[in-house]
Amino acid sequence: MFKEFREFAVKGSVIDLAVGVIIGGAFSKIVTSIVNDLVMPTLGMLIGKVDFTNLFITLDAGDYQTLADAQKAGAPTINYGIFINNVIQFIIMAFVIFLVIRQINRLRRKEEKAPSSPTQKECTYCTTSIPIKASRCPQCTADLV
Known part of the structure; x- marks a missing residue:
């Protein structure tokens, strides 16, 4: 107690x-x-x-x-x-x-x-939503740099 x-x-x-x-x-x-x-x-x-x-x-x-x-x-x-x-x-x-x-x-x-800074971006190849810091798309494995 x-x-x-x-x-x-x-x-x-x-x-x-x-x-x-x-x-x-x-x-x-x-x-x-x-x-x-x-x-x-x-x-x-x-x-x-x-x-x-x-x-x-x-x-x-x-x-x-x-x-x-x-x-x-x-x-x-x-x-x-x-x-x-x-x-x-x-x-x-x-x-x-x-x-x-x-x-x-x-x-x-x-x-x-x-305004908050974005936390997601879109892959330019497969249009999947991915984290902003990602350098490779987890869906299509394209390099995003």
Whole structure:
């Protein structure tokens, strides 16, 4: 069982997956920072100095100035501003992943279209298909040099 696990763990696909998860986690932090520190403040400024993290609806009769005040008081809230932040983060992540996959697919298409050198040639006497490096036809024994 240990031998099977070792073989599984060192396969290229498992290692690639682990690297992808680590890079994805780091990339997620970058996107979160872009959204929270750049996009949302700019968007909030454009629509009237609105702080999206403080957009919420309280489900009790209390009146709270900020989401932190409502949470401190233990009031139930619907935090639609945080939801908007998360939707924008998702859209940015999805768009970046789309661009990466699009580039990978473009590179794969170029690799598939790359002409390969011929491996077969035709005997000029009997028209049999033979390896390109052959100097004599195996069918009719003609010299091909």
